[in-house]
Amino acid sequence: MDLAYLRTHPQHLPTFLTHQRIRETPVGGGVCTASRLTLDDGTSLFAKTWPSGPAPDGLFATEAAGLAWLREAGTIPVPEVLVALPEMIAMEWVEPGEPTRRAAEDFGRALAGLHRAGADTFGASWPGWIGPLPLDNTPTTGGWSSWFAERRLQPYLTISADRGALSAGDVAVVEEIIKTIDSYGGTEPPARIHGDLWPGNLLWGADGRGWLVDPAAHGGHRETDLATLALFGGVAHLDVIVDSYREVWPLADGWPVRLPLHQLHLLLVHTAAFGSAYRGAVRAAADALRRA
Template sequence: MDLAYLRAHPQHLPTFLTHQRIRETPVSGGVCTARRLTLDDGTSIFAKSWPSGPAPDGMFTSEAAGLGWLLAAGAVDVPEVFTALEDLLALEWITPGSPSRSAAADFGRGLARTHRSGAPAFGASWPGWIGPLPLDNTPSAGPWGSWFATRRLLPYLRLSVDRGALSADDATVVEEILKTIDAYGGSEPPARVHGDLWPGNLLWGADGRCRLVDPAAHGGHRETDLATLALFGGAPFLDVILAAYREEWPLADGWEARVPLHQLHLLLVHTAAFGGSYRGAVMAAADRVLRS
């Protein structure tokens, strides 16, 4: 199998893998099993599958749809999708490189243009996934505040409590934010967002370009993407990304005070998916929101 054959017959990739006709090298892949595949013509591709049993329904096709939708804005780079099957996703292999100020500035401008290309509604027309958890993408006209509270915060708050990562008292604190979410302002029409834009989902290539990977793409609030870029140590050259973004599309007044509100979504996903080690981050963000 070479790249031309793969593009023409993407459904045949699992057969070649089953019969060990393609060289495989394990690589890091987060919650999935990831491999670097080397084709007969020397081309490398990145493939991932679920580590045990069938993949959750729609996970890989949803990711592929999100990558295509982000690319359609014509402003940010994403890996090319070669194969998107229920149990296998194969993408263009990007040789890793080092972040740079120029790549960060280009990315910031591209992200602003991507957001500005908009979305028909909050949510999306495909089922959503974020990490190992489903994401309710049922399209909604908004307003943003109530949609964010009911579709992006409450489900993961409940799951975090059910799984013992947060206590009932913790939930009461977060629920105060849900009750008064409209008071924090910042409502905007739906933007075309990545949806899971923590720094690990920026792929800095050896060609000097930054690409978006692992999206949970949907129509959402652009400030959510920017807020999550600051999580877990922050993206490299975050100040450059934000400055370039704001030159391309200025942010609404008060955006800095809303950062912890937007971060709550991904932090609650982490308590729901990975447990109580993220409780402190959730409660610190909630405290900052309530004091804002």
């Protein structure tokens, strides 16, 4: 199987893998099982499958739709999806490189361009997934704050509370933030965002560019992508990325104060999916908002 054949017959990829007709090398992949595939013509692909049993319905179709939508903007490097089947997804391989200041500057400007490409509404026309959990992308024609509270905070707060990952005090603090979310401001029209842009989903390529991978893409608030880049130790050259972004598209007044609000969504996803190990990060974000 070479790339030309794969483009014409993407549905045959699982059969070729089952019969070991393609070289497969395991690589790191988060919640999915990931591998590097090498075709007969030397082309490399990045492939993901669900680690056990059938993949959740629509998981890989959602990822493919999100990547295509981000790529459609034509502003920032996004891998081309070559195979999107219920049981797997495969896309072009991005050779890893080192983060440089120049790459960070280019990425900041490109991210601003992506966000400016915009979206028709908050949400998306496809069902969402974030990590191993469903993501409610139901579109709204209303404002951002109520949509974010209802679709991005409350569902994962409920799951986290039900599994005991947060204390009653933690839940009460986050619920108060949800009730008063309009007071934080930052109202803007929907931007075209990655939606899960923690540092692990920014891939620095050997070509000197920053690539977006593994999105939860939707129409959202542009500050969300910038806020999540600072999570879990922060991405390399974050200050350079933000400065370059702001040169292209200045951020609204008060944006630094709102960063914990945007981070709270992804942190609640982590307590919902992985448990109380992330409880401290949720509470720290919530407390930072209360002190602001």
